[in-house]
Amino acid sequence: MLVTLSEILRDANERHYAVGAFNCLSVENVMGAIEAAEQLSSPIIIQLAEVQFPEAPMELMAPLFLQAARRSSVPVCVHLDHGQSVETCRRAIQLGFTSVMFDGAALPFEDNVAVTREVTDMAKAAGVDVEAELGKVGDSGADTADVFTDVEESVRFVQATGIDALAIAIGNLHGHYVHTPQLNIRRLIEIHEANRLPLVLHGGSGTSVDDFKACIHHGICKINVATAIQRGIMQRITERLSQHPDEGYIPLKQVMISASREVVAEHIHLFESIDRCP
């Protein structure tokens, strides 16, 4: 069933697990992800980032995402990841996305507040939820070693914008890491205690199991996974072609579906969202 972000994260926030948010760029990707969630009775978020529009246009992907969500037996949120403008968020809302992220993390604090507020006002009028991001901003002259989201700023940001979920910077990075990052769990706990809303971890593809567990037990209830799912699909295709160089297109599509299903299933176990759908 199609649900909003706050609906899907409410139980996760109360019971200390995380819902995986998987960037899906193809029908095989979407089918495998939803199958994994259904087999494991887990809620799931499927999402598309604005930087992915050239390979997966939002107008083409939206009907696929929405129909997959509506016919699913588990709760599915259809989310815009890293929207770069109010206009992109508006288009996503018009297409039926149940949640949008506006990413103003690179903006000065007051500008990030102002634009996020504009997106929130627009989204709320349509019954759509909003995720925003607050990184480490400005503060020249302050402690330059502190590159993490500021606790006091997070409180002002959440109150001023009316968002439903906040992506934070605690040492996480996007993409595939060369070195496994060390996350600042102490800062996560402080931000979580100061704000009651669900917190989001971006860059979930290179994080250690211990850090994932610490995160989900201390307030992270949405974890974005993009790189790991793409890498998993690529690996399975490469393996299959090395064993069967003449493999046909249809069997390769099956490989893509099952690879997507396997990678998503691994993360559902890791994030402890298994068996959360009565």
Ligand SMILES: [Zn+2]
């Ligand atoms: Zn991200």
